[in-house]
Amino acid sequence: MHNEDRTGRADDGQGGRFADRRADDEAPRTVIDDRYELLERIGSGGMGEVWKAHDRRLNRFVAVKGLLDRNAMTPSTQATAMQRARREAEAIAKIEHQNVVTVHDQVETDHQVWIVMKLLEARSLGDLLSRDGVLAVPRAANIGLQVLQGLRAVHAASVVHRDVKPGNVLVRDDGLAILVDFGIATFEGADRVTRTGSVIGTPSYLAPELFTPASPGPTPASDLWALGxxxxxxxxxxxxxxGQEVWEVQENIRQSPDPALLYSGPLAPVIQGLLVTDPRERLDAATAEAMLREVLVDPASPNAGAAGAATHPPTAVSTPNPSTPPTPVPRPAVRPPTPVPPSPAAGKRRPRHRGWQVAAAVVCVALLAGAGWLVARGDGEDGKQGDRTGSAEGQSQGQGNSGSQERWKDTHPTLEIGVKDDQPGLSKFDRKTRTYRGYDIDLAYAIAESMGYGKGEVAFTTVATDYRSTALKTKQVDLVIASYSITDDRKTAGPDGYSVDFAGPYYEASRGFLVREKSAKYTINDSSDLRDxxxxxxxxxxxxxxxALPKQGFTMAKSQPNTYQDCLDKLLDPKxxxxxVASDDIILAGYVEANPGKVRRLENIQGAEGYGVAMRPKSPVLKGEVCSALRTILAGRVWEDMYKENLSGLVGDKNPPGRPELTECEGY
Incomplete structure (x- = not known):
């Protein structure tokens, strides 16, 4: 059960010039795209094999896996399958999260689409269970929380993993859990029958709704079942x-839908909520995350042991100042669930987790009407579903609170903020301390403090440039503070058709370029040389x-990555x-400091980037509080102190630039 793939994975050759080569240890080694040399098999799964490969260009080891099952392809379906695999590879490559394996490249051969991933040296959760049998509840909760956060990033990119299981969760020695193996991942709503008329995946982890006649196919809910x-x-x-076969597993679910929980302790409500057979009543990701956090931070929970000292995942960030303790949140002990009897009238089992959802909301919100938070964090876009529950978004659209002024924190006990993790000075994730640092982070804490949040009530999530709006749309985060430039098109319709609202700007950055310090081919002195x-x-x-740059006569790379760090990696590659690299001057200055003697900045060009705090539209309560916080921050010494602490050393100027006018806060 636990001998599947253990990193990112790949198939062997799929037809074409690789059709007759097996790349066995005894055979000549296969080289894909004249770059990736397959060295050895490091695992196998339902969709093929994963290879350890050598990247000849960057001189590093990677993991390679193909996305197509050649046994399921026929001449008539090949073109369609290849097109679908290309789209899947592009979607998977957009996912940037510390709990998800990094995808470096996408390569296509005659009859295969490959994804090239980071090679990870870590044991799988399956290996740990094979060795130890079981995990202590705090450690299991910690790993589960990290996997859940990775899944939320995956689902935000409209990808469904489809094969969440212990063999596909790697656990490093420092406790970081990483979700791997996207060999059978797909888009939400894709055809569930993809291989010889069968549902692919590992039988023991497949959700029951995948086998109903009207099944929409794999969904985020089916991934959450597998996590349960x-x-x-x-x-x-x-x-x-x-059960070894699908029918056996499904029959066991039908006959005994409530498996006994003997050792789960405070994890029991989470597990049972994730194993609700009706996907509509299953725990959603936001609620499951809140409950898992409760298990980790509540030392009074049954069997919690050292839960309070458990290592938190990277997105649960501690305060940068150890002398300032986080503001505690009242938490009663998590009690084992009380079974709910079936409803004779309905003839169906009532949702087992709903009572725990309300209990968790009361704990976190300290309101009798705490369930409003849960609904407000649900699937409705732009707060529409929250409108019916008295959430902050709903009340901001005219549904008052009997004369009392509601605050965002009343319905959102944790302030979820999307940030970057690869921008020195602005927002950088320190993997040693597992915390974020920088100007944007300090600003986020200052805004949160003004809104009534303690530092322990702020959670950061990494968001890449191209899915910041998606993170807001799917309610993965409440705010995005990630060098997000305010533009008219983003306020009307972003890249995914979703508009965002801004508060700010809180900083004005100039536009510029980064080039190699030394180049054997070109002499580049200023930006005009790039154009010429x-x-x-x-x-x-x-x-x-x-x-903007193509309109100014610059030649752009054929395909752009989803982070500036990826651009920097390409710039540093002499081949x-x-x-x-084109970006904001403050971002480029950070890269220069991090790579001394390798890169240099050119003079700035025309144009400026006003950074704003982004949020979902039609959220006046939230925007009003953020704008109020920004006015206070910009009016005093806090703004200057944050600049001097994080940015002045990068740009070589002790004095901050002029204070921006809060044009996006007019009327708030």
């Missing part, structure tokens, strides 16, 4: 629904530069055709 199975197995020592020589310029996908 994984957590059950981690603490109980066995899968909840046994026609060298390739790299920038982040969906950034303002992607559309790359990328000779310049």
């Amino acid at each position: 199975v994984t957590l059950y197995e981690a603490v109980e020592g066995r899968v909840p629904f046994a 020589l026609g060298v390739e310029v790299c920038t982040a996908r969906e950034s303002t530069y992607e559309k 790359s055709d990328v000779y310049a």
Whole structure:
């Protein structure tokens, strides 16, 4: 059960020039795209094999896996399958999260689409369970929380993993859990029958709704079911629904839908909520995350042991100032669930987790009407579903609170903020301390404090440039503070068709370029040389530069990555055709400091980027509080102190630039 893939994975050759080569240890090694040399098999799964490969260009080891099952392809379906695999590879490559394996590249051969991923040296959760049998509840909760956060990033990119299980969760020695193996991932709503008329995946972890006649196919809810199975197995020592074949597992679910929980302790409500057979009543990701956090931070919970000292995942960030303790949140002990009897009238089991959802809301919100938070965090866009519950978003649209002024914190006990993790000075994730640091982070804490949040009530999530709006739309975060430039098109319709609202700007950055310190091919002294020589310029996908620079005569790289860090990696590669990176001057200054002697900045060009705090539209309560906080921050010494602490050393100027006018806060 626990001998599947253990990193990112890949198939062997799929037809074409690789059709007759097996790349066995004894055979000549296969080289894909004249770059990735397959060295050895490091695992196998339902969709093929994963290979350890050598990246000849960057001289590093990677993991490679193909997305197509050649046994399921026929000449008539090949073109369609290839097109679908290309779209899947592009979607998977957009996912940037510390709890999800990093995808480096997408390569296509004659009859295969490959994804090239980071090679991870870590044990799988399956290996740990094979060795130890079970995990202590705090450790299982910690791993489960990290996997859940990774899944939320996956689902925000409209991807469904489809194979969440212990064998596909890697656990490093420092406790970081990483979700791997996207070999059978797909888009939400994709056809569930993809291989010889069968549902793909590992039987013991497949959600029951995948087998109903009207099934929409794999969904985020089916991934959450698999996470519930994984957590059950981690603490109980066995899968909840046994069986070697799909029909056996499904029959066991039908006959015994409520598996016994003997050792789960405070994890029982989470596991049972995730294992609700009706996906509409299953725990949603936001509620499950809140409950898992409660298990980790509540030392009074049954069997919690050292839960209070458990290592938190990277997105649960502690305060940068150890001398300032986080504001505690009142938390009663988590009690084992009370079974709810079936309803004779309905003839169906009532949702087992609803009572726990309300209890969790009361704990976190300290309101009798705490269920409003849960609904407000649900699936409705732009707060529409929250409108019916008295949430902050709903009340801001005319549904008052009997004369009392509601605050955002009343219905959102944790302030979820999307940030970058690769911008020195602005927002950088320190993997040693597992905290975020920088100007944007300090600003986020200052805004949160003004809104009534303690530092322990702020949670950061990494968001890449091209899915910041998606993170807001799916309510993965409440705010985005991630060098998010305020533009008219983003306020009307972003890259995914979703508009965002801004408060700010809180900083004005100039536009510029980064080039290699030394280049054997070109002499580049200023930005006009880039234009005249026609060298390739790299920038982040969906950034303002992607559309603006071609209009100014610059030559852009054929495909843009989704982070500026990826552009920097290409710039540092002497074999790359990328000779310049376009971004904001403060971002580029951070890269220069982090890579002394390797890169240098050119003079700034025309144009400025006003950074704003982004949020979902039609959220006047939230925007009003953020604007009020920004006015206070910009009016006093806080803004200058944050600049001097984080940015002045990068740009070489002790004095901050002029204070921006809060044009996006007029009327608030």
